[in-house]
Amino acid sequence: xxxxxxxxxxxxxxxxxxxxxxxxxxxxxxxxxxxxxxxxxxxxxxxxxxxxxxxxxxxxxxxxxxxxxxxxxxxxxxxxxxxxxxxxxxxxxxxxxxxxxxxxxxxxxxxxxxxxxxxxxxxxxxxxxxxxxxxxxxxxxxxxxxxxxxxxxxxxxxxxxxxxxxxxxxxxxxxxxxxxxxxxxxxxxxxxxxxxxxxxxxxxxxxxxxxxxxxxxxxxxxxxxxxxxxxxxxxxxxxxxxxxxxxxxxxxxxxxxxxxxxxxxxxxxxxxxxxxxxxxxxxxxxxxxxxxxxxxxxxxxxxxxxxxxxxxxxxxxxxxxxxxxxxx
Numbered sequence: 001x002x003x004x005x006x007x008x009x010x011x012x013x014x015x016x017x018x019x020x021x022x023x024x025x026x027x028x029x030x031x032x033x034x035x036x037x038x039x040x041x042x043x044x045x046x047x048x049x050x051x052x053x054x055x056x057x058x059x060x061x062x063x064x065x066x067x068x069x070x071x072x073x074x075x076x077x078x079x080x081x082x083x084x085x086x087x088x089x090x091x092x093x094x095x096x097x098x099x100x101x102x103x104x105x106x107x108x109x110x111x112x113x114x115x116x117x118x119x120x121x122x123x124x125x126x127x128x129x130x131x132x133x134x135x136x137x138x139x140x141x142x143x144x145x146x147x148x149x150x151x152x153x154x155x156x157x158x159x160x161x162x163x164x165x166x167x168x169x170x171x172x173x174x175x176x177x178x179x180x181x182x183x184x185x186x187x188x189x190x191x192x193x194x195x196x197x198x199x200x201x202x203x204x205x206x207x208x209x210x211x212x213x214x215x216x217x218x219x220x221x222x223x224x225x226x227x228x229x230x231x232x233x234x235x236x237x238x239x240x241x242x243x244x245x246x247x248x249x250x251x252x253x254x255x256x257x258x259x260x261x262x263x264x265x266x267x268x269x270x271x272x273x274x275x276x277x278x279x280x281x282x283x284x285x286x287x288x289x290x291x292x293x294x295x296x297x298x299x300x301x302x303x304x305x306x307x308x309x310x311x312x313x314x315x316x317x318x319x320x321x322x323x324x325x326x327x328x
Contacts, residue, residue: 009221010281012210016064019206023060024053025197026190033181033296034061034155036275038215039222042268043134043154043176045119045300048183049161053194058115058155059205065215066208067112067151072130074122080129083107084139085146104141109133110148112212116156120166130154131173151215171259171303178268179296225274226284234287234326235269238294241326242302242318252321256308261301268297295319 013035020031030046034057037044046054055071062069072083085107089100108114109130116130133139134154138147156177174180186194197203210218241248243260253260273289280289299315308318 005221006283009218009278012218013279015209019064019209020060023203023206024057025194026186027057030181030183032279033179035279036272037178038153039219039275040271041151041219042178045177045180046155046157046183047160047180050159052183054157054183055115055117062113063205064209066211069113070108070111071115071117072108073117074119076121076123078122078126080126083109083126083129084133084141087142102142104146109139112151114154116154118159119156120158120168122167124167127167127169127173131176134176174300175264177300178272180300181296222275222278225278227270227274228284231273231285231287231290232270234290235266237326238322239265242322250325256304256313256318257302258305259303261298265298265301269293272297291323294323
């Protein structure tokens with residue numbers, strides 16, 4: 001990558017950051033992680049209690065990119081066709097012969113950025129309809145396939161404090177998300193600024209700083225970034241060491257992990273590291289980039305066992321131990 005291309009990339013990404021921070025207070029790490037997902041064509045799962053600006057952040061991201069944005073509030077009675085769309089029997093008025101035909105009405109999944117709010121409240125068959133579109137980049141209805149126009153990004157949210165009456169995503173479906181991003185409470189200073197901003201006049205959404213063509217150019221730069229063999233090796237080592245049956249797994253992993261991260265974990269570690277390096281103004285990812293994105297990329301791919309639950313050992317502690325045992 002030429003230095004001029006890197007300079008343009010950095011300038012455009014900084015303009016995106018600035019536009020988002022005019023609307024969202026704090027959450028710097030979360031914004032950067034969302035940008036990493038967007039720039040790699042990947043999906044994100046946001047987990048946080050109500051009131052942490054999850055929806056606002058996603059809407060601001062869509063506005064900054066000048067994307068078509070849709071929001072779906074997931075409920076137990078939501079049907080797959082409410083996501084993908086459906087066929088209607090329609091009278092053809094063009095030829096005037098009164099013939100009828102089936103016409104496809106697009107669902108909210110036909111957008112550049114889809115916010116799946118509280119995805120764990122919908123039944124599994126509805127969750128699967130969205131997750132299939134995420135994986136295949138198209139929708140099949142009535143035997144016909146309808147492609148989803150790129151860029152296509154799904155950001156799903158989950159509320160961690162209300163689990164009654166919900167349908168948690170299976171591990172295999174969680175693997176479709178590049179990252180599980182956890183949002184924390186703001187600092188006292190940030191919360192004061194939030195109160196000042198939200199108790200007066202309505203805050204305007206950011207103006208678009210990138211059109212579709214410009215964004216796709218940025219994404220191509222991420223894809224074209226070179227990956228040193230040492231960086232790829234570090235990603236593979238972390239994932240293999242998380243599998244209890246692998247020879248690289250330490251005693252802590254064999255005692256507390258039921259399932260480790262699969263190959264998609266290694267792929268996403270490298271992709272996220274590439275995007276992070278460019279966000280930091282570097283042309284190629286390092287091992288440190290892999291380690292920096294390990295928690296959000298691996299958090300939902302490593303499944304603790306019953307002993308871990310009994311000993312209050314969570315996935316963050318497991319990943320911390322993984323990083324310590326598989327150092328630089």
